[in-house]
């Protein structure tokens with residue numbers, strides 16, 4: 672079973688990739704999308720989104736990271752992919768799922784799901800532009816307005832030369848609203864010979880097991896669920912390997928997570944702009960509180976704080992807190 676970390680622009684960046692791959696259980700990450708319009712992007716754009724390129728395309732914990740490109744023009748995607756390839760990414764993933772208006776207006780992301788022929792041209796152009804040994808994969812939604820073309824889109828990706836397809840089991844119209852339609856994924860799987868990986872709305876071990884069953888996919892991609900519960904990949908592995916029911920349900924207890932929260936804050940302060948820092952910590956705690964009552968308490972305390980020094984003192988004191996014990 673392969674478990675991948677989802678690309679999530681503005682959320683699962685190199686800081687959180689570092690922290691989550693330290694916790695363990697993930698086989699590979701995908702960078703947030705790098706948008707290709709007309710121009711040739713300078714190396715610094717690739718390196719900013721994916722600093723792991725300076726580390727052999729791996730997180731410090733050693734987990735490979737694939738770079739994701741988003742765009743609709745085959746020539747410009749090919750030229751940028753060729754430049755990116757020189758920086759040595761583990762592979763290149765192509766985004767056919769982004770629902771953002773500004774991206775779709777220019778024909779990129781999920782908008783391409785209305786035009787399988789153009790998908791095939793984009794994938795083929797990128798495939799031809801990078802070394803044969805470098806994997807080129809794709810990530811799609813079920814469709815734009817509906818799932819009518821999902822098989823054709825997956826086939827276009829395969830024809831273009833994609834070696835693997837992640838299916839986020841919702842249309843662009845569905846946005847991020849539950850449910851995810853895992854039960855439609857078998858129809859995509861049957862349409863192509865390349866491996867298909869299921870994604871969407873996997874928050875717990877039970878979700879993961881049901882998703883594997885309904886989609887028929889052994890491999891999963893985890894998004895918001897693993898940000899909310901960093902032990903999720905480890906817990907899924909334990910469950911799939913047949914641990915006692917309930918074992919590994921919460922693979923990482925709060926006290927073990929505290930050093931990761933501290934590392935996260937340290938990295939955020941070192942690497943991100945001052946105006947982003949407090950917001951990033953609040954954003955993570957906001958998701959963590961879905962799974963950890965202690966994170967709810969922490970989030971409420973932090974909510975109104977903005978001063979970096981105050982937050983640094985607060986983060987440093989997290990481990991010694993008595994209030995956590997009863998929770």
Ligand SMILES: Cc1cc2nc3c(=O)[nH]c(=O)nc-3n(C[C@H](O)[C@H](O)[C@H](O)COP(=O)(O)O)c2cc1C
Pocket residue numbers: 677678679680681682702703704739766767768769810839847870871872873892893894895896
């Ligand atoms: C904040 C946010 C940013 C995202 N950015 C990207 C992205 O850059 N590239 C991409 O292919 N998908 C992106 N996605 C979609 C996720 O990779 C994933 O397909 C989606 O969140 C469903 O998985 P989940 O329900 O496990 O979160 C993003 C999702 C969110 C919530």
